Amino acid sequence: MSELAAKLRAAMPELRGRLVADQRLADLAWFRVGGPAEALFTPEDEDDLAYFLERAPADVPVTPIGLGSNLLVRDGGLPGVTVRLGRAFAGIAPAGGARLKAGAAAADKRMAIAAHEAGIGGFAFYAGIPGAIGGALRMNAGANGTETSDRVVEVYGVDRSGRRRTLSKAEMGYSYRHSAAPADVIFTGALFEGAPAERDAIRAEMDEVLRHRESTQPVKSRTGGSTFKNPPGHAAWKLIDQAGMRGFSVGGAQVSEMHCNFLLNTGGAVASDIETLGEEIRRRVRETSGVELEWEIKRIGVAA
Ligand SMILES: Cc1cc2nc3c(=O)[nH]c(=O)nc-3n(C[C@H](O)[C@H](O)[C@H](O)COP(=O)(O)OP(=O)(O)OC[C@H]3O[C@@H](n4cnc5c(N)ncnc54)[C@H](O)[C@@H]3O)c2cc1C
Structure with a gap:
């Protein structure tokens, strides 16, 4: 068990939920990339969540995640505690x-x-x-x-x-x-x-x-959905297409041929491939149209 998970567990004798160390987050995010959570907490119910948050030292970062369909977890993993709500x-x-x-x-x-x-x-x-x-x-x-x-x-x-x-x-x-x-x-x-x-x-x-x-989105792929927000008055996919980025790839990451605002893990991508590709898109769109794209996908964690 990572030191953090063990320390928190020892300080919370009445904790009922599951607290595990070094949990693979790639299994919990649609892109299927990223490093581990230093600790992953699944509270038993709302009382258990409140008990945990009240007692976890204020300097321990706490990050909630859902089904990971809008997340890019960086390759070095997520420090602190990741909270994932379960069946309750x-x-x-x-x-x-x-x-x-x-x-x-x-x-x-x-x-x-x-x-x-x-x-x-x-x-x-x-x-x-x-x-x-x-x-x-x-x-x-x-x-x-x-x-x-x-x-x-x-x-x-x-x-x-x-x-x-x-x-x-x-x-x-x-x-x-x-x-x-x-x-x-x-x-x-x-x-x-x-x-x-x-x-x-x-x-x-x-x-x-x-x-x-x-018929319009690669819904069965390893993706994070729309990568960038639509800037006022523009469709992000159109700006990306106009910048010549349809199908462009970095390592195992690729701009979807079907929908230019979706990035794909074609199999062997690491998170840094996807983030580098996203930043390259932003640079080229800025150059060709003068528009600044803003990430919609939440990038969390630290680089490897
Ligand atoms: C194929 C595909 C299609 C998509 N289509 C759409 C679409 O049409 N419209 C659209 O809006 N989005 C779309 N998305 C993006 C995504 O599904 C949405 O943003 C969704 O709401 C994210 O929910 P999640 O549970 O996966 O959250 P996650 O991706 O796990 O987290 C997203 C953010 O929410 C926060 N969060 C999660 N749970 C909690 C919580 N309990 N309390 C506080 N914060 C929390 C996280 O910290 C993070 O900042 C698509 C994604 C994919 C992969």
């Missing part, structure tokens, strides 16, 4: 009217299915987003003209000192693929609201969302 946080339940309460570890796809079953419209866009609700809350995940902020009523979480927080939609400070909510809050769930709808119509919308996605 994956529930989705009706909350009266057209409202649903979902745990942060519930997959977005499950959210679309639960809303369909409950006859609640407005969640079909989640059908094709491969993350979990915690990541969707942090990223303001969206597709097909709807984003998470359109459905959020309030968000629940625990901050770095172990204090339980309820954040209103205004406090989440949403903008395009961004939340200004305090960075130290680990979201544990949220209350959402849609509108009553015919189940057949919801089903048809979900089918259309999935059909469109499969």
Whole structure:
């Protein structure tokens, strides 16, 4: 066990969750690259998470991850504690009217299915987003003209000192693929609201969302989804295409031929190949169009 995991465990006799050292993060992220987590904590429930955060020394970095579909973990791994919420946080339940309460570890796809079953419209866009609700809350995940902020009523979480927080939609400070909510809050769930709808119509919308996605995105590849945010007034993929980068590769990393804003691990990539490729794209787009691309993918950890 790494020194950190052993030290934390010794200081927390009532910890019930799983705390392991040197856990491979490449297995937990869509790109399938990156070094290990110094320690990985899977809390048993919200009390356990609060207990842990209250007692973990303030200088120990804590990073939450979801399903790793928007993450590039660098090759040297992630120092401190990585927190991954498990089954106890994956529930989705009706909350009266057209409202649903979902745990942060519930997959977005499950959210679309639960809303369909409950006859609640407005969640079909989640059908094709491969993350979990915690990541969707942090990223303001969206597709097909709807984003998470359109459905959020309030968000629940625990901050770095172990204090339980309820954040209103205004406090989440949403903008395009961004939340200004305090960075130290680990979201544990949220209350959402849609509108009553015919189940057949919801089903048809979900089918259309999935059909469109499969024909335009490399959804079965090792990727991190859209690499860069669309700059105001531009589509990132178009700028990348115009810069001549379609299919361009660095080591085992390649710009998708199908969708230029997706980078692929073609098999043998390491994280630095993907990051170097991303930076090369930014440089060439700056040169050809004068536009500065901003990473949408979250790059975490340290270089090898
Ligand atoms: C094939 C493919 C298609 C995609 N299509 C879309 C799309 O259409 N629209 C879209 O918006 N995104 C898309 N994405 C990106 C990604 O799925 C979303 O950003 C998703 O919301 C990330 O969720 P996650 O659980 O995978 O989070 P992760 O990638 O694990 O983490 C993302 C960020 O959220 C934070 N985070 C995760 N969980 C929590 C938590 N419980 N509390 C606090 N912070 C947390 C992490 O620290 C990190 O900063 C796509 C990705 C892929 C691979």
